[in-house]
Amino acid sequence: MTDTPAPRHIPDRLDKPLSSAVFSWEALLVVIAVIIFAVNSFASPYFLDPWSLSDLTFNFTEKGLIALAMALLIISGEIDLSVAAIVALASTMMGMAVQAGAGTPVLVGIGIVVGLGCGAFNGLLVTRLGLPSIVVTIGTMSLFRGIAFIILGDQAYKGYPESFAFFGQGYVWWVFSFELALFLVAALVYWFVLHRTSFGRKVFAIGNNPVACQFSGVRVGRIKFILFCLTGLMSGIASVLITSRLGSTRPSIAQGYELEAITMVVLGGVSILGGAGSILGVVLAAFIMGLVTFGLGLLNVPGIVMSIFIGLLLIIVIALPIVWRRLREGRFA
Amino acid sequence: AYAENVKIALVVKSLGNGFFDAANKGAEEAAKELGDVDVIYTGPTKATAEAQIEVINSLIAQKVNAIAVSANDADALVPVLKKAMDRGITVISWDSGVAKEGRQLHLNPSDTNLIGETIIKLAADYLPEGGDVAILSASSTATNQNAWIEAAKKVLPEKFPKIKLVATVYGDDDSAKSTDEAKGLLKSYPNLKAIIAPTTVGVVAAAQVVTDENLIGKVNVTGLALPSEFKKFIDNGASQAVALWNPIDLGYSAIYLAHDLAVKKEEAKPGATLSIGRVGKVTLDDTNSAAMAPPFQFDKTNIEKFSKIY
Amino acid sequence: MKNFLKYREIWLLAGVVVLIGLISTRFPGFADPANLRQVFNDTSILMILALGQMVVILTRSIDLSMASNLCFTGMVVAMLNAAHPAIPIPVLIVIALLVGLVLGAINGFLVWRLNIPSIVVTLGTLTIYRGATFVVSGGAWVNADQMSPDFINFQRAAFLGLPVLSWIAMIVIALFFLVMTRTAIGRSIHAIGVNPTASVYAGIDVGRTKFIVFCISGMIGGLAGYLWISRYVIASVEVANGYELNIIAACVIGGISIAGGIGSVGGAVLGALFLGIISNALPVINISPFWQMAISGSAIILAVVLNARGERRQGRIILRKAEAA
């Protein structure tokens, strides 16, 4: 009595109209970057100079390194506000090691290990005790930097070895700095991990529905813990670079970096609610922020006015696709 | 013509501070006097070394001829300033100094030891009997404040044996935190006779706290303050006197010296005596630093007049 | 079970009392009524701000721009006062409320109409509003000398033995209490945090309610702007820089769940008081200022851990129900 119908065929994917690629987030960012680049070259005769362009990258490489890991963390639905404080603490520890006579390899090791340790501490609090990460890291942000203050007080550490200067000041080839090279390599690695591995897939899945992931046999806690460790690790690396670039350590180092790194991530199209985003977007956003700040710097625009531009850029870039879609649907209220 | 002018950047710790705005006045004055100078008045909005480095990087890219910087951090700026010097830019520091390797010369507003002594003396002058005093400083990382406090501590035992320094606290140049700290001082040390604040934000906060707690006449607030920002508290008696050097002269001298070094009119080396237009002459010590005039004292008799100038 | 929320506040209150007790062992005068009154007055602005932030957090949003709003509005009223000392203070306060309202409404509009997550919107306006302060003031400070005596002394005037500032804080607390427990909008704010989807189905306009909470936090930011500037008698671009995190920390310590839906006026007030006491007490008990940051950081972490304990779901308890039946 029951007719058995042939199973319906479901295609892998529908042919997407070209417009969806043209209007993708990354395309929007590329357009913006090109426009800013053009405006900069037009507005300042000093902009189109290899050394200027090289100096420009220093405005974002360190924050960008942190932003790469932060992007994964935010995609998984968590956030880390303590990254700048981790930079400060790691730098302080490196400073202490210098006083004890440590050499460059040891210093780098200490920076990385301290970063990793702080990240693990955040990760433990969040995954073991099930606390909301935004609150935990507001706490550890004070705690980590507070420890740096307790250790250093009103002192500064200096006297870093000559060879240590390479990380923040050295060049790999011609105008290509070590920082830029490291940032690009790290971006490649993070791109691969996020978009091409099952680990990355799980990060996206967790950001969308952690409970269903747990039921699906994804070790949610472990992955989040790893992401916090990675963020700590990248902060540790950034700390090595900044400390090397400044050649000294004070507890107030890297103040406000957390918000800039998060701005980069969000500008890069990562959903702050988790579950969506791409590394390419974050890298483009890092370049855009560097272009904006450096370009305005060449015109001697005060930093605070630059920050207005960044803030506007953030809101406009996020609002643009929404407004555009509504206009097309003709239902803009 | 544009291309021939000497471009000198006056880099300050943070924009918006009245002290630096006054220094800029002096800088413009020097530029006019020298004729061939363009002054770029710039700096970060937040007084951090990182922000200042970004500013300096963009100045290097603009190929300025000279940079005159008041540093947020004596050491952190060294690498970037070295880079500037490598690219042929003249670098001097003024007001708040940079470590020796990072600049050609440093122009102290006044002699560090002298400032240290002055801030104590300002309190001691009104405390013939002696008594407890406390220092409310800016941020714990501020180079110049720390140097002055060190100097002050050194002169205390010999020159002011009756003055007892009971505490040093930091208000981070943040009015709210400075207020909290000042209140804390008054609570913890009921016998406190004076608060010394060698920073304009701190000194205003402390004076307001003393006014609010009805302690005028009991606790004297003193330190370093811009007359225009502090007049009110000299008038109401919360403070007897404060001191400061002339920021206009300081800005003037910084531009003047930077110009002379940039056009190779002068050379900075230990022992050299350099002339600074209307301000006079300074002599470099063996760290290539020079000190300008002693701090100038403001009290009821002259504050009215100076508050109109800076 | 109904008393659960009150329960948390009692614990918090106990925490505050213990804290005062501990401080008193090192500084005997601390628990004096006169001193406590002063602590309350010193914490007033933070309490007001925490209440404004609370309504936002309750709806699962966050307002990172409050401190920048405070800075901008404070600068505007200070400049107005410097230029026109004749404007009466109540008028200035109304202006401050309105300016704050406009800034809050901008946040609210972006959240409501464009559906941008509030953390992104306010991360943007955090820098924009502070930058705007620089633009309107040209970077110059407004200092004590430029402010009229009324401007400075209004909040300091004593009324029935308490400074006006304390009274303002108490009025704001009372207003929030009324709104949150006795009005439909208050319950809607709560409901949105508990379950936004259900709120839509229940006929609550979630977007508009979020707009309203941002307007509220904006007005609070504006009010605090005037209070802050007249209290610390300096208006600059750096005013209350980074203070947004203190405000959020006060809410967190007060047991307001960052995930929305859980929290009360009493909690926010006590949370602010807790932080206020710490920053008030550290200088007087001779703890090096360098310890302050680490201590308040640890307090925040401890508070979340304890709050999370209290919130942990107890499951359905099938067995016990079966026995009871």
Next chain:
Amino acid sequence: MDTTAQRKAETQQPEPSGPAPSASPRLTLSGISKSFPGVRALHNVSLSLYPGQVTALIGENGAGKSTLVKIMTGIYQPDTGEISIDGQVTTLPSAHAAFGHGITAIHQETVLFDDLSVAENIFLGHAPRTRFGTIDWRTMRKNAREVLETMRAGHIDADARLKDLGIANKHLVAVARAMSIDARIVIMDEPTAALSMKEIEELFLLIEFLKSEGKAVLFISHKFDEIYRIADRYTVFRDGEMVGEGLLKDTGQNEIVRMMVGRNVDHIFPHREPKIGAPVLSVSGLSHPTEFDDIGFELRKGEILGFYGLVGAGRSEVMQAIAGITRTNRGDISLDGNTIAPKSAADSIEAGIVYVPEERGKQGVVIGLPIFQNVSLPSLTRTSKSGVLRLAEEFSLARSYTERLDLRASSLSQDVGTLSGGNQQKVVIAKWLATTPKVIILDEPTKGIDIGSKAAVHGFMAELVAQGLSVIMVSSELPEILGMSDRVVVMREGRIAATYDNKGLDAETLVRTAAGIAA
């Protein structure tokens, strides 16, 4: 299906009560269309609701039923079409507007406020006010108690927090809310899916009550016995279009099914010749401090073991414990004779036990990810090579399982969030089947699934056990339990009440055991 007939006989009523169908409709929808990006959910459909009558809305998964409900409650706006109430053309721009017209709905997914009290859940948005315009808490609690009383749900404490209530009671609160606003039109979107028989009975009494009060009721369900019992009229949707309407008493079930599916489906449970082998999974003395106690049973190779009980009996908790999601404090689980102690779902999946959860939205699908990524999520180790993804493998895995379950989707790259409730459930089942387990635990596998797909799921289950898998099926549907299981475990209040062989087992025994009433 003797139980259905039995119950029908008991409550048989001479004629649908209320006014004659010729009475003017209270609500009329005409020419309604609604599209989502890439999907046409509704096309030119019409529907009328009459006072004092229950209209059943029938259709396959994804036919557009819930979408229509959302249009009627002001949550979605139709692209075209007209809504008229009492003959007056109107629009429903917001949920609030629908409220104003006395339209209220119990939605497919329960949408209430866990952290608010029962009274507040009932009155949120229309709380009684005092003279000063502030909320009158006392009157609110009093009214809440009254509403609950009239519904014969007086056992629910108006001051309790909703999260402390069981699922069935939550549903009653949702109904109370509908009652409290003096609704004239009540919509119920699959209200019985989460209820067990006892609560369904109560719900039906309530619907009768609503009818007698002259309310117009829209009732959505996939269960024909319910529809025939409670509804007067029907409207059938297929693929977003209206294909028929009329009086139920004039129309047979087969006819409706034909309208709905476009072909004949007679749901007979698949005929199986069970080849039961040695025990695969054995559980003994499994206990949880608060949820269940001393659970012991054996599952044998090639067996379907049914778990029956009233909703809230703790079956889900037991299964989640076996799957490593909930912690236990005592007891042993052994698989193929080896004791295992899974600490997470990952452990149990590795060991070969998978649990297909009941709450599809929360525990099942990952909304935001496309269908194929949902299906491959628990099997990523197989579809990737040393951690590197291989998309082709993922697509073919997803295709082979979803097509078998007759999933209706435009492509495998579609976000699962845009699927209808029933189709999401198919993705959930596909996802766990794809892990090729030894033991599969299905928790309410056909909840919310239409009649055609149900047959597909049941057929698949039969095939799996024929291949030597073992299945535990938790279900609150008696026909399903009786039709599919080889043996049946009955749970009551956190404990095993009895275990039966399904040979000549009758429904009444099961119901009595589950409710704790001696035979």
